[in-house]
Amino acid sequence: MNGDYLELTDVRVTFDGFVAVDGVSMTVLQGDLRFLIGPNGAGKTTLVDAITGLVAASGSATFGATQLLNQKVHKIARLGVGRTFQTASVFEELTVLQNLDIAAGAGRGPLTLLRRRSSVPEEVEEALEIIGLGDLRDKQAGVLAHGQKQWLEIGMLLVQNARVLLLDEPVAGMSAHERDETGQLLRRIGAERTVVVVEHDMDFMRSFATSVTVLHAGRVLSEGTVAEVQADPRVQEVYLGRAATTGEVRS
């Protein structure tokens, strides 16, 4: 096993005395496509916020040998840990290529950024290929379909050399076709990276998760393969029972 894995130990986040994340420990290996599921308010997004520096936390979250908790947001990004939000945050007036170029420049100094580019950098070409937006490179991001914007945002993490990707509900609002394309994309990028997907879409989880962690009231309720967590009576009681007919769980 190389050092490319995310290890959380007893992560705890408190808001004014309210414990939102209550001692979470989990390990996500490179090549794993880990889904983080659980009812609304379980603490999924707060856990991702803690790992990416948006909220203070106690405990430990390491990637390689580096402690991520309570570091500055930009430092965590530079360490190779990237995230997306529920709403895609791309620059709508800029083209696909410009969005990727700016993201690629996040790690470079201002002087290098100002220098005119004669060709498309290799990492941007690669990202375009992986996210399947090569033909749309000169389109304004604002005219992309919802799914394509999410893929562009993932591409922006790839050009920043993210080794850990934390994706918050990446398929929310997508068509069935877009969901499937997104699953294939996550498989491609997940083979060489550590990917954690926060999701409520249980059909999507069943199709693409290689492992699942179920959070409930800030704690890990269950963890294992899709089959294992689905068969866990505690999970059925607090969460999956409600999804039996809809495929989607919202409380």
Ligand SMILES: Nc1ncnc2c1ncn2[C@@H]1O[C@H](COP(=O)(O)OP(=O)(O)OP(=O)(O)O)[C@@H](O)[C@H]1O
């Ligand atoms: N900034 C904050 N201040 C106070 N409480 C917060 C804050 N952020 C989140 N919480 C609370 O922490 C708990 C966990 O919220 P969180 O958004 O992490 O849950 P979640 O599992 O991501 O839910 P959802 O599936 O609805 O996105 C909730 O009770 C929420 O109200």
